[in-house]
Amino acid sequence: MTTTYVDLRSDTVTRPTPAMRRAMAEAEVGDDYYGEDPTVRLLEEETAAVLGKEAALFVPSGCMGNEIAIAVQTDRGDAILLDRLSHVAKVEAEAVTGILGRRFLFCDGDRGRLSPTDVAAGCGNGSEAGRPRLVEVENTHNWGSGSVYPLEQLRAVAAAAKERRVPVHLDGARLWNASAATGVPAADYAVNGDSVMVCYSKGLGAPAGSAIAGSKAFVREARRVRKVFGGAMRQAGILAAGGLHGLRHHRARLAEDHARARRLAEAVASTPGLSLDPAAIETNILIAEVVRRPDRFEDLIAAVKADGVLLYPFGGPARFRCVTHLDVDDAALERAVAAIRRAATRVLAG
Numbered sequence: 001m002t003t004t005y006v007d008l009r010s011d012t013v014t015r016p017t018p019a020m021r022r023a024m025a026e027a028e029v030g031d032d033y034y035g036e037d038p039t040v041r042l043l044e045e046e047t048a049a050v051l052g053k054e055a056a057l058f059v060p061s062g063c064m065g066n067e068i069a070i071a072v073q074t075d076r077g078d079a080i081l082l083d084r085l086s087h088v089a090k091v092e093a094e095a096v097t098g099i100l101g102r103r104f105l106f107c108d109g110d111r112g113r114l115s116p117t118d119v120a121a122g123c124g125n126g127s128e129a130g131r132p133r134l135v136e137v138e139n140t141h142n143w144g145s146g147s148v149y150p151l152e153q154l155r156a157v158a159a160a161a162k163e164r165r166v167p168v169h170l171d172g173a174r175l176w177n178a179s180a181a182t183g184v185p186a187a188d189y190a191v192n193g194d195s196v197m198v199c200y201s202k203g204l205g206a207p208a209g210s211a212i213a214g215s216k217a218f219v220r221e222a223r224r225v226r227k228v229f230g231g232a233m234r235q236a237g238i239l240a241a242g243g244l245h246g247l248r249h250h251r252a253r254l255a256e257d258h259a260r261a262r263r264l265a266e267a268v269a270s271t272p273g274l275s276l277d278p279a280a281i282e283t284n285i286l287i288a289e290v291v292r293r294p295d296r297f298e299d300l301i302a303a304v305k306a307d308g309v310l311l312y313p314f315g316g317p318a319r320f321r322c323v324t325h326l327d328v329d330d331a332a333l334e335r336a337v338a339a340i341r342r343a344a345t346r347v348l349a350g
């Protein structure tokens with residue numbers, strides 16, 4: 001018998017809904033390398049419109065989107081100013097430094113969010129040699145427990161970069177969550193990035209795919225670099241249809257994921273042995289710490305799993321992440337709350 005887990009490891013684990021699968025099965029397709037896939041084109045146009053950009057490019061993954069944007073906007077040896085805990089720094093360093101040969105200049109943001117002072121300090125006293133060639137920001141911030149940039153702060157960061165003639169790349173893997181949480185249109189965030197990466201495969205529930213958006217010139221060059229990276233696809237409309245369905249139908253419902261994350265955060269915070277500040281939970285990600293018997297962290301994760309719930313060790317020793325998403329309804333959430341409480345009582349006692 002297979003166990004049906006409540007999978008809180010990530011919002012990437014969702015399976016396409018029946019309506020999304022239908023849209024994918026019925027998608028009109030062509031060879032996208034020749035620009036002949038109408039569904040990919042439609043997705044790119046709708047994404048660019050939602051983000052208020054001239055153009056967008058469908059890419060296989062968020063990592064590849066970030067890396068293409070970086071490759072287009074910087075040269076080998078260039079420095080990128082970014083938060084130490086950004087996804088680009090934590091997960092994509094091997095590609096960005098090893099393959100692309102860029103360097104990182106780290107800031108320590110407030111739960112991942114940079115300030116204009118970070119940009120000013122990172123750009124130094126104006127010496128051309130050490131100046132970063134790109135500022136990279138992430139909204140919402142994964143390691144920051146789904147933290148959202150206040151719009152004014154993001155604007156001030158972008159203004160500080162512009163003043164110093166440094167372009168900005170926005171990693172918006174979960175930009176949709178930021179908009180759902182604040183009511184700020186995605187375009188109002190996106191205008192602060194010269195390039196923006198968004199994912200369809202996270203909160204929107206598509207099986208794969210991301211996009212990068214920017215000026216027509218940026219996207220023209222990004223298209224070339226995508227091919228160099230091996231990321232040009234052929235009848236990709238089947239995948240794009242999943243993204244398009246998510247973009248059209250699953251953005252508004254992200255507020256439900258956020259409400260469930262708050263409910264889970266309150267439950268975790270009131271569980272003896274676990275620590276988390278529920279007030280810090282702004283979107284669909286929460287990171288909790290085992291404060292009593294941290295040496296039993298792995299036993300706790302295993303006990304919760306044995307009870308049918310998957311958590312993700314993440315964010316430091318004795319910490320785990322929970323992410324709410326399309327496949328976690330109220331009943332699943334209550335199963336998770338009960339499993340975490342039971343396991344904490346049993347494993348962390350004494």
Ligand SMILES: Cc1ncc(COP(=O)(O)O)c(C=O)c1O
Binds near residue numbers: 060064087210
């Ligand atoms: C903030 C952020 N950026 C980029 C990515 C990379 O996306 P992908 O897994 O599609 O490569 C992720 C993945 O979780 C992410 O959280």
